[in-house]
Amino acid sequence: MSPAAPVKILVLYDSFTGNVEQMARLVADGAREVAGVEVRLRKIDGAGELCALPEDVLWADGLAVGSPTNMGLLSWKMKRFWDDDMRPHWMKIDGKIGCAFSSAGGWGGGMELACQSVLTLLVNFGFLVFGVTDYASRDLTLHYGAVSAKAPADEAAKGACRLLGHRLAAWTAVCIHGVAGAHPGLTLAERRPPHA
Numbered sequence: 001m002s003p004a005a006p007v008k009i010l011v012l013y014d015s016f017t018g019n020v021e022q023m024a025r026l027v028a029d030g031a032r033e034v035a036g037v038e039v040r041l042r043k044i045d046g047a048g049e050l051c052a053l054p055e056d057v058l059w060a061d062g063l064a065v066g067s068p069t070n071m072g073l074l075s076w077k078m079k080r081f082w083d084d085d086m087r088p089h090w091m092k093i094d095g096k097i098g099c100a101f102s103s104a105g106g107w108g109g110g111m112e113l114a115c116q117s118v119l120t121l122l123v124n125f126g127f128l129v130f131g132v133t134d135y136a137s138r139d140l141t142l143h144y145g146a147v148s149a150k151a152p153a154d155e156a157a158k159g160a161c162r163l164l165g166h167r168l169a170a171w172t173a174v175c176i177h178g179v180a181g182a183h184p185g186l187t188l189a190e191r192r193p194p195h196a
């Protein structure tokens with residue numbers, strides 16, 4: 001069932017050398033798989049129409065926020081966006097759906113910590129944040145958000161990004177637009193019996 005109004009999804013990211021950007025495009029592709037979704041892809045300090053503005057956050061019902069892992073945390077540019085640009089909107093934008101993704105130099109480099117720092121920031125703004133319980137592949141999960149060592153190179157890492165976007169759009173359709181049929185738990189139950 002499609003929602004009456006578009007489900008508005010913002011994929012907001014920072015990227016210095018392009019790895020998180022590749023993740024962001026895949027997250028956006030995943031979100032577009034859900035019926036009735038409109039996606040904006042926006043970069044911190046991006047050029048032209050790609051440039052992230054507070055208005056994009058205000059517009060969105062659900063956000064995926066991606067950052068390079070920097071010293072185990074989100075990047076300073078992403079932090080600055082929320083500290084400076086979004087601060088006037090604090091206490092006015094509660095209740096949006098949020099999730100995180102990050103690329104680090106290598107596995108164990110702290111990408112889940114970086115995701116956690118993004119989630120902490122979103123919680124501070126009153127957003128409802130989530131992780132994904134499914135496995136993207138035999139050895140890859142995204143419990144705290146989608147993660148990648150450098151660019152998402154193999155199908156598992158790419159699939160994790162798409163799954164995050166898809167799940168964001170589905171949760172946003174359910175929680176913000178009341179489209180019960182989009183509930184991912186129902187889909188999961190059909191796909192796999194509990195504790196199988």
Ligand SMILES: Cc1cc2nc3c(=O)[nH]c(=O)nc-3n(C[C@H](O)[C@H](O)[C@H](O)COP(=O)(O)O)c2cc1C
Pocket residue numbers: 014015016017018019020021067068069070071072073103104105106108109110149150151
């Ligand atoms: C200032 C700085 C700090 C970094 N800190 C980490 C780190 O803590 N752990 C890690 O594995 N990689 C770290 N890296 C590497 C980046 O996370 C990695 O290259 C990432 O893929 C870059 O994403 P981007 O191409 O979207 O900029 C750091 C890079 C920079 C520039």
